[in-house]
Amino acid sequence: MVKVTRDNNGDRKYDLSGYNPEQDRYWRFTYVFNYYDKKQKRFRPLFDLECEKQENLEKARKDKNFVEHELHKMPDAPPYDKHIQYLSWTRGLLINFFKEVFDIRAFDFGYIPENKYYRVILTKKEFNAIQNFISVNKLDKIGDLIFEIIATAQHIYFNDVFLFDNKKYEQQIRDSAKQAKIAYEILDREFDKTWLIKGKKLQPDLQKIDFIYADGKKTLTDPWLTKDILQHFKQQLEENSHFKNWKIELERFPNRYASIVKKLNFKKDLVLSLCNFFKASGVVKSKAVTSNELLLLVVKMFEFSRIPLGDEGHSESEKIKLIRNWPKRNELNEKITHANVPINRDKLLKYFEPSFIDLAKEETRADSLIVASTIGIRFGLMNLRQDFAHISQCLKENNMFISAQLSLERIKKVPDYSELAMLFKAMRANGKLKSIKFELNDGSGVQALNEPLSMYIFEQALKNHIMDNEEDFEVGIVDTKVKEVSDGNFQIQYGNKLSLPEDRFVVKFVCAFYKYLLNEAPPGEFESPSEMYFTIIALMLQKSGFFRHIRDSENFVVDKVKTWHKLGNP
Helix, strand or coil: CCEEEECCCCCEEEEHHHCCHHHHHHHHCEEECEEEECCCCEEEEHHHCCCCCHHHHHHHCCCCCEEEEECCCCCCCCCCHHHHHHHHHHHHHHHHHHCCCCCCCHHHHCCCCCCCCCEEEEEHHHHHHHHHHHHHCCCHHHHHHHHHHHHHHHHHHHHHHHHHCCCHHHHHHHHHHHHHHHHHHHHHHHHCCHHHCCCCCCCCCCCCEEEEECCEEEEECCHHHHHHHHHHHHHHHHHCCCCCCHHHHHHCHHHHHHHHHHHHCHHHHHHHHHHHHHHHHCCCCCCCCCCHHHHHHHHHHHHHHCCCCCCCCCCHHHHHHHHCCHHHHCCCCCCCCEEECCCCHHHHCCCCCHHHHCCCCCEEEHHHHHHHHHHHHHHCCHHHHHHHHHHHHHHHHHHHHHCCCCCCCCCCCCCCHHHHHHHHHHHHCCCCCCCEEEECCCCCCEEEECCHHHHHHHHHHHHHHHHHCHHHHHCCCEEEEEEEEECCEEEEEEEEEECCHHHCHHHHHHHHHHHHHHHHCCCCCCCCCHHHHHHHHHHHHHHCCCCCCCCCCHHHHHHHHHHHHHHHCC
């Protein structure tokens, strides 16, 4: 258990000496079934396991109604091959049929999803009912998956959907596009500069802003206050968004309600997913989409998940009647994991090395497609979206081969490498310098420093630079060639000396990408595009996982790109 104390400054200090990683892992992969507490008007976990305290668990295990059921259990002894194949198969079913309704987003970030739960805690009555359901419908092969689907559906409904499972949000969603249009017209009118063009009339000034409350109205008439409100509104739209453009943000404003729309459609999407899942499993003989046999299975899964269908007390036949047409009237918006994106290899080879461009194939991952669209929309370069997607995927592949070259000590025989790796590790671990020797190029000879202030200055400079600029230390410090030797297998060849600062991968990439943008997205007659180009390159690197710190500010990573570009173009 983590203890909380206070340090000399009065700030909270967390003592991790009592932290138990095994217990933490236990709770992360365990789902405790919930019930609705009518007195407290909220959902609570069974057996009072709300606080995830070990003493509560030990007490619950003594309850005769307590069941702790393990899922996807690994055999006690090898061979494990069949179990691994089984896990891959069931995980494939989960992804294929439920990635949309369960919003499995791992692919958005370039990862293969894992199982969410490896253990469920529930009452003996619930456990027996689900086990009987599995046995009667001959679902024993996917029994653990059935438990995981029930647990995941309940968790999502209770935590994300329940509060939205009513009609009050529907009107708000319907009005969102109209409201965004009004906001667009107000900002466009207030900050429109076309009146400067000869023949255009100056727009009338804003007179007042009304704030309507349930108990009355408040009006602002001061022109500075009204102007500041709109200016701040515009600034917020520009600074706190992906696209840094208030017009694009308001045009896309209805998309903000996409998550609520998804919540409102959760039950319908779950019905459709379960129908597709049970039909594909072969347990339903009827081919009809809305057969009673199929819909009864769906209703039972809803009941096990404690997700309401219709009014309280409705019979199973009434619930079947309610959902009968849902599979016909609804479609799942397919969540893609990959897409075949054509590669204009000849064009890209004008700027980038073949060893880089050939790292990725036409089958592009979802996370790279998101990067490409985000950059394309923000800078009005959707015509280059396919190139951006391929460059992003190549970056992601390349990161695996050229990163962490000091931390992992991949290269042993390069002169000065071991000493540099030692210094890097020592500074990251708050090591202390005892002395420094240096020699300037003015012929003054070797100088030495060893007194405390000089050592402190060097230590802080090194630590700060390593922390903020790990890419300069870790990535491509030796010439690294990556060559595909067979389908999906690569050979890595390291150079025999440390790279010159300007010869590292990132410097070459920045210069090549800049030339690409200059030629493929040329500036207009009166434009100076370098700031835009540097920002595009910085975002491409950041969103493709090149930087060690993904939350660095945009200005900070843009400054890094400028430094690398200058290094490659002295």
